[in-house]
Amino acid sequence: MIQTENNNFILTTENTTYAFRVLPSGHLEHMYYGRKITLKNIDAVTEKHAFVPANSTQYSREFDHFCLEDLCLEFSSYGKGDIWEPSVEIVHSDGVRTCDFLFEKFEVTDTKPEYKMLPGSYDESGKYEHLCITLKDKFYNHRIELHYYVYSQCDVICRSVKFINGGNESVVLNRLMSAQLDFSDSGFTFTSFHGAWAREMQRSDALVTQGKFVSSTVAGVSSNRANPFVMLSREGATEDYGEVYGINLIYSSNHYEALEVTAYGKSRFVNGINPATFSYVVNPGEDFESPEAVLTYSHEGFNGMSQNMHHFVKNHIIRGEWKNKVRPVLLNSWEAAYFDINERKLVNLAKAGKDAGIELFVMDDGWFGERNDDHRSLGDWVVNKKKLPNGLEGLCKKINSLGLDFGIWVEPEMVNTDSNLYRAHPEWSIEIPGYEHTEGRNQRILDLTQTAVQDYIIESMSSVFSSANIAYVKWDMNRIFTDFYSQKLGAENQGEVAHRYVCGLYRCMKELVKRFPHILFEGCSAGGNRFDLGILSFFPQIWASDDTDAVCRAEIQNGYSYGYPMNTVSAHVSACPNHQTLRTTPLETRFNVSAFGVCGYECNLAEMKKDEVAAVKAQIELYKKWREVLQTGDFYRSRNFLTSNTTEWICVSKDKKKAVGFMMQKLVRPNTRYECFKAHGLDPDAEYHFYSFGMKYNIKNFGSLVNTVSPIHIKQDSLLEDIIAKFVKIDGETEDCLVNGDTLMYSGVKLKQAFAGTGLNEETRYYPDFGSRLYFMEC
Ligand code: DGJ
Numbered sequence: 001m002i003q004t005e006n007n008n009f010i011l012t013t014e015n016t017t018y019a020f021r022v023l024p025s026g027h028l029e030h031m032y033y034g035r036k037i038t039l040k041n042i043d044a045v046t047e048k049h050a051f052v053p054a055n056s057t058q059y060s061r062e063f064d065h066f067c068l069e070d071l072c073l074e075f076s077s078y079g080k081g082d083i084w085e086p087s088v089e090i091v092h093s094d095g096v097r098t099c100d101f102l103f104e105k106f107e108v109t110d111t112k113p114e115y116k117m118l119p120g121s122y123d124e125s126g127k128y129e130h131l132c133i134t135l136k137d138k139f140y141n142h143r144i145e146l147h148y149y150v151y152s153q154c155d156v157i158c159r160s161v162k163f164i165n166g167g168n169e170s171v172v173l174n175r176l177m178s179a180q181l182d183f184s185d186s187g188f189t190f191t192s193f194h195g196a197w198a199r200e201m202q203r204s205d206a207l208v209t210q211g212k213f214v215s216s217t218v219a220g221v222s223s224n225r226a227n228p229f230v231m232l233s234r235e236g237a238t239e240d241y242g243e244v245y246g247i248n249l250i251y252s253s254n255h256y257e258a259l260e261v262t263a264y265g266k267s268r269f270v271n272g273i274n275p276a277t278f279s280y281v282v283n284p285g286e287d288f289e290s291p292e293a294v295l296t297y298s299h300e301g302f303n304g305m306s307q308n309m310h311h312f313v314k315n316h317i318i319r320g321e322w323k324n325k326v327r328p329v330l331l332n333s334w335e336a337a338y339f340d341i342n343e344r345k346l347v348n349l350a351k352a353g354k355d356a357g358i359e360l361f362v363m364d365d366g367w368f369g370e371r372n373d374d375h376r377s378l379g380d381w382v383v384n385k386k387k388l389p390n391g392l393e394g395l396c397k398k399i400n401s402l403g404l405d406f407g408i409w410v411e412p413e414m415v416n417t418d419s420n421l422y423r424a425h426p427e428w429s430i431e432i433p434g435y436e437h438t439e440g441r442n443q444r445i446l447d448l449t450q451t452a453v454q455d456y457i458i459e460s461m462s463s464v465f466s467s468a469n470i471a472y473v474k475w476d477m478n479r480i481f482t483d484f485y486s487q488k489l490g491a492e493n494q495g496e497v498a499h500r501y502v503c504g505l506y507r508c509m510k511e512l513v514k515r516f517p518h519i520l521f522e523g524c525s526a527g528g529n530r531f532d533l534g535i536l537s538f539f540p541q542i543w544a545s546d547d548t549d550a551v552c553r554a555e556i557q558n559g560y561s562y563g564y565p566m567n568t569v570s571a572h573v574s575a576c577p578n579h580q581t582l583r584t585t586p587l588e589t590r591f592n593v594s595a596f597g598v599c600g601y602e603c604n605l606a607e608m609k610k611d612e613v614a615a616v617k618a619q620i621e622l623y624k625k626w627r628e629v630l631q632t633g634d635f636y637r638s639r640n641f642l643t644s645n646t647t648e649w650i651c652v653s654k655d656k657k658k659a660v661g662f663m664m665q666k667l668v669r670p671n672t673r674y675e676c677f678k679a680h681g682l683d684p685d686a687e688y689h690f691y692s693f694g695m696k697y698n699i700k701n702f703g704s705l706v707n708t709v710s711p712i713h714i715k716q717d718s719l720l721e722d723i724i725a726k727f728v729k730i731d732g733e734t735e736d737c738l739v740n741g742d743t744l745m746y747s748g749v750k751l752k753q754a755f756a757g758t759g760l761n762e763e764t765r766y767y768p769d770f771g772s773r774l775y776f777m778e779c
Pocket of ligand 1: 334543
């Protein structure tokens with residue numbers, strides 16, 4: 001709901017209130033954002049200003065009791081006394097940097113105009129709650145539009161900002177933030193998600209009581225170094241209790257999130273395009289639109305906030321045919337064969353996949369040009385006939401005839417200098433002529449600020465995607481930006497390269513998704529180097545990390561889960577020792593972790609041991625039965641490896657009739673027998689059948705200890721042990737009981753004892769290092 005009486009603007013969602021008003025000076029005072037309140041007495045939530053503090057400035061003679069430095073503002077500009085993080089920075093043609101945007105008018109509509117170059121949130125109904133506030137600069141003729149969109153059911157408010165040059169001269173826009181949240185107090189914990197390749201989404205918490213905390217990147221992509229999703233929480237917030245704000249940006253390039261505490265103990269949060277690498281020339285009559293910011297609040301802890309974000313992303317970001325479709329179980333060739341692929345190998349792998357229950361076979365890198373390693377051929381999207389003599393079509397037909405869909409890997413934004421494309425169009429590459437280029441994975445980035453380059457990508461990809469019956473595309477992007485420079489833009493426009501690039505990328509993605517609506521697109525950037533709401537506005541899922549180690553993945557997926565629903569997080573079961581960590585984890589744990597994302601496989605199933613293939617087959621069968629719950633249900637965190645030896649999650653179907661729980665331990669601590677599984681999100685009054693499937697364990701896992709239960713002596717590592725291991729398995733425990741939702745949620749179910757140096761039998765939970773369980777609940 002949007003209320004606008006007396007120039008007080010109150011935006012209400014099901015559980016939150018966001019309020020600001022016009023001050024007599026024309027500035028917008030931010031009054032409140034948080035738990036839903038009845039705002040009858042506006043005066044109660046406004047700051048009282050009768051005088052300004054010493055050594056600060058009076059805004060004007062007329063408003064000599066206003067000091068912009070000590071106000072909670074809805075949109076701050078630079079130069080009139082507000083010395084904290086500004087929302088806008090402009091250099092006017094006369095060199096003046098001061099600006100002062102004051103309220104002009106407002107409008108409420110039920111429409112949402114599309115951004116010219118950027119993706120944004122949407123509502124399937126086509127009806128919006130939209131408030132537009134127009135501010136006008138006091139001295140120049142420029143305007144700012146603040147656009148608010150209220151998504152009531154998921155407690156989300158989106159905001160974007162438009163700058164309009166209403167003067168006769170060009171200006172340089174050095175900053176235009178998307179959201180600004182001013183609070184009259186401080187003491188927030190700023191949670192951001194940092195990392196690197198194979199180490200994405202590591203949560204870090206910083207208590208900001210003084211100064212400024214910034215999470216940002218200039219990598220040119222949203223990056224694994226600092227994800228644009230961040231959280232602010234008040235003291236004492238836990239997964240289930242306390243006040244948490246979640247903030248994201250629908251953008252895939254350089255971003256900036258800052259929380260600053262002012263001299264007067266107020267806090268200001270801003271997010272938007274990173275001003276460090278940004279300057280945009282806006283000519284008379286032109287405008288510039290910021291990316292859309294996404295804001296949510298919950299007083300039900302981090303889980304409450306995540307629920308809001310998950311519902312928002314599922315309903316108002318993800319689009320297209322795959323929005324509500326369950327995703328297929330795929331087998332990807334990368335970790336099975338890397339660049340060393342050919343038709344025979346691929347078909348063999350696909351056959352093994354088919355036997356195990358795989359639905360979609362994906363050929364990763366290595367299929368085009370002379371692509372035998374990562375040194376050449378990016379840009380030349382022509383099939384390598386030595387590897388695939390029957391072309392893409394021939395291979396695809398063979399895969400399809402096995403009863404599998406066929407998918408392909410591409411990296412359209414890149415070019416190797418050793419490629420026909422680069423030889424023909426060196427000016428299409430982002431690089432500074434005459435400077436030594438800083439290389440990354442031996443490849444350069446195509447200059448998507450140029451329409452001709454966008455057209456090349458659209459046409460070359462269209463020809464690949466239509467050359468065979470392609471059902472899935474993995475769109476990769478394997479380096480960060482350096483030497484930001486477009487050979488086609490003028491000197492004054494070089495500060496626009498990063499932004500223009502990502503807008504060019506969005507045009508390519510939009511067009512290709514429109515041309516190929518049936519294809520399931522998966523974003524990827526060396527794993528999760530570009531995992532953000534911009535990409536998700538076109539592609540419904542993203543390869544979350546090149547790290548497929550189950551322990552790391554549990555941490556990484558836990559990190560993503562704060563801001564992103566798990567059906568956007570692509571997760572594969574891979575071989576052990578793991579290719580990134582050399583760690584060995586149980587096959588069931590690798591599956592259990594993957595099952596909580598979009599589950600796939602990425603290993604050589606054709607060379608796997610028979611019993612492992614049988615286990616994989618059973619996993620896929622189980623996953624197919626439960627994937628609806630896992631992919632579309634509500635996901636909650638309980639414990640995680642940041643603060644515990646256990647990670648514990650649950651996914652609950654929309655109707656609360658089914659749920660899957662996950663529990664995993666990092667390292668065994670001997671003689672810790674007891675565990676309790678605690679659920680979330682169930683119907684407290686319903687009775688659930690709580691159960692697990694008993695596993696069968698290899699006797700070799702128990703070494704010489706097996707002799708304590710074996711009727712004959714089995715020498716470790718002997719032929720006898722091999723033979724017995726083939727036929728005899730040790731039964732693991734099962735859980736099976738009827739229990740009410742309230743008990744499951746508030747008390748939890750006490751599980752069977754774990755092996756504790758003693759007590760090995762089928763009633764014992766065999767729970768080694770990295771052991772895990774899935775628990776099923778049905779009513
Ligand atoms: C990086 C991706 O993250 C991998 O999964 C794989 O597709 C390689 N690129 C291929 O070069």
